[in-house]
Amino acid sequence: MSFLSRIPKSTRFHSIARSFAVESFQKHNISAKHTTNTHITSKYKIIDHAYDAIVIGAGGAGLRAAYGLSAAGFKTAVISKLFPTRSHTVAAQGGINAALGNMEPDDWRWHMYDTVKGSDWLGDQDAIHYMAQQAPRAVVELDNIGMPFSRNPNGTIFQRAFGAQSYEYGRGKQARRCCAVADRTGHAMLHTLYGESLKYSTDYFIEYFALDLFMNSDRTQCLGLIALNLEDGSLHRFQANNTVVATGGYGRAYLSCTSAHTCTGDGNAMVTRAGLTNQDLEFVQFHPTGIFGVGCLISEAARGEGAFLVNSNGERFMERYAPAKKDLASRDVVSRSITKEIVEGRGVGKENDHMYLQLHHLDPELIHERLPGIQETVKIFVGIDITKESIPIIPTVHYNMGGIPTNYKGQVIQHKNGKDVVIKGLYAAGEAACASIHGANRLGANSLLDLVVFGRACALTIAEENKPGDTLPELPSDTGRMSIDNLDRLRYANGSISTAELRLKMQNTMQFHAAVFRKDQTLTKGCVLMDSIFQGQYDLGLKDRGIIWNTDLTEALELQNLLLNAVQTIYAAKAREESRGAHAREDFPDRIDEYDYSNLAENPIANQKKKPFEKHWRKHSLSYTDPASGKTTLSYRPVIDKTLDENVCASVPPQPRKY
Amino acid sequence: MLTRLYSSIFRSACLQRSFAVCNTLRLHSTTSSAKKDSQKPATKIKTPVGKLDENAHPDAEREPLKPWPNNKNPHTGEIGGPSGPEPTRYGDWERKGKCVDF
Numbered sequence: 001m002s003f004l005s006r007i008p009k010s011t012r013f014h015s016i017a018r019s020f021a022v023e024s025f026q027k028h029n030i031s032a033k034h035t036t037n038t039h040i041t042s043k044y045k046i047i048d049h050a051y052d053a054i055v056i057g058a059g060g061a062g063l064r065a066a067y068g069l070s071a072a073g074f075k076t077a078v079i080s081k082l083f084p085t086r087s088h089t090v091a092a093q094g095g096i097n098a099a100l101g102n103m104e105p106d107d108w109r110w111h112m113y114d115t116v117k118g119s120d121w122l123g124d125q126d127a128i129h130y131m132a133q134q135a136p137r138a139v140v141e142l143d144n145i146g147m148p149f150s151r152n153p154n155g156t157i158f159q160r161a162f163g164a165q166s167y168e169y170g171r172g173k174q175a176r177r178c179c180a181v182a183d184r185t186g187h188a189m190l191h192t193l194y195g196e197s198l199k200y201s202t203d204y205f206i207e208y209f210a211l212d213l214f215m216n217s218d219r220t221q222c223l224g225l226i227a228l229n230l231e232d233g234s235l236h237r238f239q240a241n242n243t244v245v246a247t248g249g250y251g252r253a254y255l256s257c258t259s260a261h262t263c264t265g266d267g268n269a270m271v272t273r274a275g276l277t278n279q280d281l282e283f284v285q286f287h288p289t290g291i292f293g294v295g296c297l298i299s300e301a302a303r304g305e306g307a308f309l310v311n312s313n314g315e316r317f318m319e320r321y322a323p324a325k326k327d328l329a330s331r332d333v334v335s336r337s338i339t340k341e342i343v344e345g346r347g348v349g350k351e352n353d354h355m356y357l358q359l360h361h362l363d364p365e366l367i368h369e370r371l372p373g374i375q376e377t378v379k380i381f382v383g384i385d386i387t388k389e390s391i392p393i394i395p396t397v398h399y400n401m402g403g404i405p406t407n408y409k410g411q412v413i414q415h416k417n418g419k420d421v422v423i424k425g426l427y428a429a430g431e432a433a434c435a436s437i438h439g440a441n442r443l444g445a446n447s448l449l450d451l452v453v454f455g456r457a458c459a460l461t462i463a464e465e466n467k468p469g470d471t472l473p474e475l476p477s478d479t480g481r482m483s484i485d486n487l488d489r490l491r492y493a494n495g496s497i498s499t500a501e502l503r504l505k506m507q508n509t510m511q512f513h514a515a516v517f518r519k520d521q522t523l524t525k526g527c528v529l530m531d532s533i534f535q536g537q538y539d540l541g542l543k544d545r546g547i548i549w550n551t552d553l554t555e556a557l558e559l560q561n562l563l564l565n566a567v568q569t570i571y572a573a574k575a576r577e578e579s580r581g582a583h584a585r586e587d588f589p590d591r592i593d594e595y596d597y598s599n600l601a602e603n604p605i606a607n608q609k610k611k612p613f614e615k616h617w618r619k620h621s622l623s624y625t626d627p628a629s630g631k632t633t634l635s636y637r638p639v640i641d642k643t644l645d646e647n648v649c650a651s652v653p654p655q656p657r658k659y
Numbered sequence: 660m661l662t663r664l665y666s667s668i669f670r671s672a673c674l675q676r677s678f679a680v681c682n683t684l685r686l687h688s689t690t691s692s693a694k695k696d697s698q699k700p701a702t703k704i705k706t707p708v709g710k711l712d713e714n715a716h717p718d719a720e721r722e723p724l725k726p727w728p729n730n731k732n733p734h735t736g737e738i739g740g741p742s743g744p745e746p747t748r749y750g751d752w753e754r755k756g757k758c759v760d761f
Contacts, residue, residue: 094752094760150740158737162747163760183741183754287761297761299753331761370744372722373755398761444752444760 044484044547045234051077051203052468053242056210056225056267059087060186060451061430062246063193068459069244070200073468077238079205079227081262081554084194088248088260089451092186095162095178096142096452097445098135102156103176106167108132109649111177113169115446119439120581120591121618121654122280124640127408127435129649131446131453138452139179147192149179163444178445185448207231209554210266212273212483213243213426214475219275222412222426223473226480228487230554233547235487237480239472241425242462244410245271246455249400249431252558253566255504255511257397258287258295262558267432269561271404272568276414276423277622277635279434280402281565282572285442285582286516288334290396292354294381297396298374303327305370307359309338310390311346332516332584335395339517340586342394349392353512356390395516399442401582402569403434405622405637408644410435410458415622415637427461429454436620436639440581490556491547495539499556502540506533506559506566514570519586523574530567534630537563568623571632578617592617597656605653613638618654724755 051074055066058080069076080087099108112132116123139157143149149157162178181188208227214237215222224239250265251257268278289298289309303309308327311317321337322329329337338355347353359367359374364387367375378386407413410433412426430451437450513526537560544552578592579585594610596603613619619636626632643651724743731738735745746752751761 092760093754148739151738153731153736153738158735158740160735160737160745160747162752178747180740182739183746183752183759287758289758297758299756299758300749300751300761301753301758302756304749371756373757375756376721377757 043488046480046484047234047236049077049236049238050472051075051238051240052466052470053077053244053462054079054225054238054240055244055246056080056270057087057246057248057430057432058082058084058194058204058206059246059248059430060089060189060193060448061433061455062087062244063190063197064452064455065244065246065427065429065458066202067193067197067200068456069242069462070197070202072459072463074242074462074466075203075468076200077203077205077240078197079208079210079225079238081207081209081230081266083206084204085190087190088263089190089448090187091258091260092189092448093183094448095160095180095185095445096135096139096189096448097163097165097177097443098139098159098179098449099132099177100136100139100157100159100179102152103159104167106175106177108135110167110169110172110175111135111165112643112649113652114165114175115437115443116439116652117170117655117657118164118441118443118446119437120441120657121439121593121652122283122436122580122620122639123439124408124436125651126640126642126644128437129643129645130408130457131437131449133649134453134456135449138449138456142189142192142452145192145196147188148181150182163446165443189448189452205229205236208236209557210247210270211235211487211557212480213270214239214479215274219423220421221424222274223475223479225270226483230549233550235480235484237475239475241466241470241472243426244458244462245404245412245426245428245432246430247432249403250562250565251397251400253506253510253562253569254284254397254515255507256290256292256295256394258290258297259397264558264562265400265432265565266558266561267428268403268568269564271412271426271428272564272625273627275624276412277405277624278403278565278568279405279620279622279637280436280440280572281400281569281623282514282576282621283401283438283440283582284397284514284569285399285401286332286335286395287398288331288338288395288516289357289393291378291382292349292392292394294377295396296374296377296381297398298357298391298393300328300331302357302359302371302374305366306362307357309334309393310356310358311341312348312352313346315346317341317346332582335516336584336586338393338395339515343512343517343522354392354394357393358390359386360388360390394511399438399447400431401434401438401440401442402572403432404428405620406433406435406454408435408457409461410454411461415635420637427458429458434620440583486560487553487557490540490542490560491545491550491553493540493542493556495541497536497539498541498543499552499559502533502536503555503559503562505536506530506563509533510566510570514566514573516584517586518573518584520574523570526570527574530570531630534563534567534625564625564627567625567630567632571625572621572623572634575634576617576621580617591656593654594618595654600655 053069053074055078066078099106099111159176161174161176165175207230210227214224245267247267251259251263318327410427412423413420509529577588594616595605622635643649726742
């Protein structure tokens with residue numbers, strides 16, 4: 001009388017089988033095969049995959065590119081060392097700028113002008129034109145996929161004033177262009193894009209650490225990449241005609257940053273190891289008051305409500321640097337003052353390396369009402385009560401404007417013989433890329449826009465120039481040998497210095513030599529220190545010899561990537577002898593363009609003769625570090641001033657920027 | 660024959676059971692017991708829906724900003740916007756004193 005005997009035999013088998021069957025969410029590549037090479041397989045399991053397109057990194061830009069490619073019919077793989085919804089895009093709370101004109105009449109050309117001005121004329125105007133023109137379309141597209149923007153009563157997307165936007169080419173008032181999803185825009189965007197990409201058959205390789213790109217022999221084409229599967233220690237070689245790098249920034253090169261621990265500039269380093277140059281790495285955006293050791297930023301609201309900065313003498317030092325505005329001076333002035341005080345020896349704390357923000361003179365009720373987040377964060381992470389003690393603060397890294405150089409279509413370019421040359425098969429988008437829309441300084445709410453616009457641009461360019469199912473070239477059987485050798489060497493490294501120690505040394509050096517306050521002496525000393533720290537990676541000692549979930553090994557690989565980024569940043573900063581945007585030099589306080597702005601009324605730029613390329617600094621820095629020797633070389637590339645179509649959008653001639 | 664006996668007992672048991680079930684249902688369908696059922700919170704705790712409005716997750720925000728009535732900001736007319744004071748009032752995007760974008 002058993003229950004099972006009542007079911008006919010055929011369905012019984014299926015029902016039992018189904019109850020034990022495991023549903024796999026990922027459709028793994030069924031044509032993956034083990035490699036037959038004898039050298040490498042002896043120790044590591046290597047599996048080969050072939051795809052039409054690969055996206056490295058699953059943040060905002062990566063997911064947008066992936067879903068664009070899958071929707072166009074390409075067999076796409078997304079490789080990420082984190083689960084997609086854990087990428088750092090999720091932490092973005094600010095909004096996206098778009099000239100929708102829902103609140104007041106607006107025009108995308110005005111947005112373009114504001115962005116060019118904000119970039120201190122280092123942004124490529126064709127890419128900025130493209131982004132500003134595509135912005136309304138990109139935001140509406142996100143809205144259509146299901147991103148829950150906050151709305152007006154009439155149903156249109158609500159826009160607020162944020163981030164140095166204006167109407168009528170700077171002549172009008174503050175523009176209302178920022179669209180947001182309550183206060184979790186990045187979170188909503190990432191989840192929306194992830195959900196949308198799952199509708200298409202994209203293969204996700206989650207918790208795969210991308211090690212290196214494969215290039216052809218003369219470094220003009222990218223053929224794929226090799227990645228380490230953290231879960232079981234196998235190595236995977238991915239071959240594709242198109243690779244999109246969207247790995248994010250490298251905030252972790254500095255001691256104090258707002259980035260997650262996983263923001264280690266892997267894409268920039270992979271591109272360096274592939275023999276290509278990175279662009280504008282010296283432009284790093286700082287915020288003056290970040291909580292020391294934590295990375296949370298304290299808003300100007302605190303200083304607006306009455307808090308002020310004090311040094312070790314208990315002095316309110318901002319009165320000396322900005323007598324009129326004091327603590328409410330512009331952010332770069334405050335950052336520079338703080339760092340100058342620390343360098344001159346008036347820092348607080350055990351190592352005299354930070355400053356105090358004093359709030360305890362304010363009414364505790366006011367603090368609790370207006371600034372409860374700071375109260376809570378400081379209590380949890382620093383362990384002090386802000387109604388009694390001062391908060392330790394230090395200028396904190398927030399965003400990296402520089403990265404892999406691309407054109408407005410998202411294709412990676414290099415500068416050879418005075419011309420921009422496209423690298424076939426390689427694309428970049430997001431914070432890892434530098435299509436140069438942010439130029440020397442990023443405006444608020446433009447970076448989320450950058451992700452979706454250029455993620456889509458990469459997908460469109462690939463779809464235009466390739467067909468799904470294009471044949472892949474034959475790869476030599478020992479492709480990836482150098483990456484595996486490096487991995488193996490690190491895994492069995494037996495040196496004297498641990499990963500954490502070397503990383504801390506690098507972060508300290510970068511924070512105090514290549515931070516906000518840059519002077520030739522400090523930068524030169526920093527370069528020498530960074531060179532020796534770079535060589536220190538050959539003396540690393542790892543304790544974990546396993547290959548499954550070896551976080552010691554992963555952190556060592558990330559440290560190698562960070563070192564490449566950090567060395568290029570500090571060398572590029574030392575070489576650039578001017579102050580532009582986020583790169584401010586004490587000894588060269590002015591912006592040095594090809595024109596002379598000292599007397600524009602009598603000598604307008606139309607009548608002036610341009611200075612030669614070598615004599616001015618309105619150019620992109622291209623940096624390359626040889627991974628073996630650590631030697632950094634720099635070259636320069638001109639800024640693109642022409643827009644995509646001068647009749648539609650006129651280019652903006654350079655002018656002095658008044659804060 | 661034994662099987663027939665068993666099957667007849669089974670069928671009668673079924674009939675008897677259904678009779679008992681019918682009675683139980685009749686008893687339970689009085690208005691007083693219906694009210695008693697709705698007052699019982701027992702089912703609420705066991706189902707996921709019940710769990711959602713109970714004790715907040717230990718990692719949740721301790722003092723979340725109070726949402727606007729009807730989810731509509733009375734000062735700006737924004738629906739579904741951030742609660743608390745306007746995030747961009749000092750030029751950067753801040754929430755509870757912490758800056759997120761600038």
